[in-house]
Amino acid sequence: MRIIRFISNTGTAQLAAVTNDEKIYPLPFQDFLELLQKSEDGGKSCLAIVNEAIEGTSPLDQSLEELSLQLPVNAYEVWASGVTYLKSKKARNYESQGSEDAESYYDKVYEAERPEIFLKSTDRRTIGPNDPLYLRSDSNWQIPEPELGLVIDKQGKIVGYTIGNDMSSRDIEGENPLYLPQAKIWKHSCSIGPAILLAETVEDPYNFEIICRIFRGEKKVFEESANTSQLKRKYEELVDFLIRDNEVFPGTILLTGTCIVPPNDFTLNEGDLVEIEIPGIGRLSNPVKNQAAV
Numbered sequence: 001m002r003i004i005r006f007i008s009n010t011g012t013a014q015l016a017a018v019t020n021d022e023k024i025y026p027l028p029f030q031d032f033l034e035l036l037q038k039s040e041d042g043g044k045s046c047l048a049i050v051n052e053a054i055e056g057t058s059p060l061d062q063s064l065e066e067l068s069l070q071l072p073v074n075a076y077e078v079w080a081s082g083v084t085y086l087k088s089k090k091a092r093n094y095e096s097q098g099s100e101d102a103e104s105y106y107d108k109v110y111e112a113e114r115p116e117i118f119l120k121s122t123d124r125r126t127i128g129p130n131d132p133l134y135l136r137s138d139s140n141w142q143i144p145e146p147e148l149g150l151v152i153d154k155q156g157k158i159v160g161y162t163i164g165n166d167m168s169s170r171d172i173e174g175e176n177p178l179y180l181p182q183a184k185i186w187k188h189s190c191s192i193g194p195a196i197l198l199a200e201t202v203e204d205p206y207n208f209e210i211i212c213r214i215f216r217g218e219k220k221v222f223e224e225s226a227n228t229s230q231l232k233r234k235y236e237e238l239v240d241f242l243i244r245d246n247e248v249f250p251g252t253i254l255l256t257g258t259c260i261v262p263p264n265d266f267t268l269n270e271g272d273l274v275e276i277e278i279p280g281i282g283r284l285s286n287p288v289k290n291q292a293a294v
């Protein structure tokens with residue numbers, strides 16, 4: 001069961017449930033955070049509340065493709081984990097040391113008990129499906145990072161899975177690790193969506209395929225896929241470090257790191273289209289723009 005938000009015929013945002021047979025049922029909640037609150041108040045799971053809400057109601061006539069999908073949750077904060085896949089460790093070594101096999105602090109964090117966790121985005125900076133991703137004006141090496149996102153409640157329980165794009169400036173990141181916040185956080189540098197797959201309906205969250213495609217004009221200039229089975233850590237371990245002695249908002253998203261990196265000579269251009277797909281969750285598409293052109 002997936003949760004989406006779309007613009008209804010009356011022009012307002014509408015939360016809805018999508019069943020396995022792709023039927024779409026409007027839900028009587030303003031947003032995903034209200035659904036989470038109901039779950040917390042009533043001591044029932046999100047799935048139980050959704051099933052009760054749609055029982056006896058009729059699905060929409062429209063298909064998913066016909067809807068204008070929105071950011072499925074306005075998470076106050078999006079956090080991210082880094083260097084959780086071998087591929088990412090090698091890419092970080094390349095951009096900072098000039099060689100994928102160089103030994104660096106990235107090797108240390110890959111092996112350490114404590115994972116790398118950083119603040120990626122806030123409500124105002126995060127965008128949804130089809131919204132434009134912006135490029136930084138002071139970077140010449142920018143890439144998408146396709147990642148599985150965990151949606152957690154305020155106790156840190158994983159209530160859903162979504163797709164996230166942790167846009168990154170590899171030149172800024174590689175110049176000095178202390179520049180990480182600038183390499184990661186700027187306006188429209190994080191997209192999330194198009195749906196939240198309820199955790200209770202997922203059999204094996206360590207078997208999500210992630211596919212990333214980049215289009216330039218009519219041409220596909222990049223495509224690669226990977227699988228969450230390659231993750232070095234467990235999701236609970238990442239959440240545990242995020243919530244340790246910390247307070248998180250309900251509906252917080254924790255991105256779990258990238259397992260796909262475009263070739264080292266690749267940088268995103270204005271006009272590109274980034275598509276990240278996780279079968280079972282959906283396809284997150286965003287065009288790329290220069291901020292100066294906005």
Ligand code: DO4
Binds near residue numbers: 080081083256258
């Ligand atoms: O250490 C830098 C961040 C790495 C990251 O974002 C990732 O591995 O996905």
Ligand code: MG
Binds near residue numbers: 080145147257258
């Ligand atoms: Mg990342």
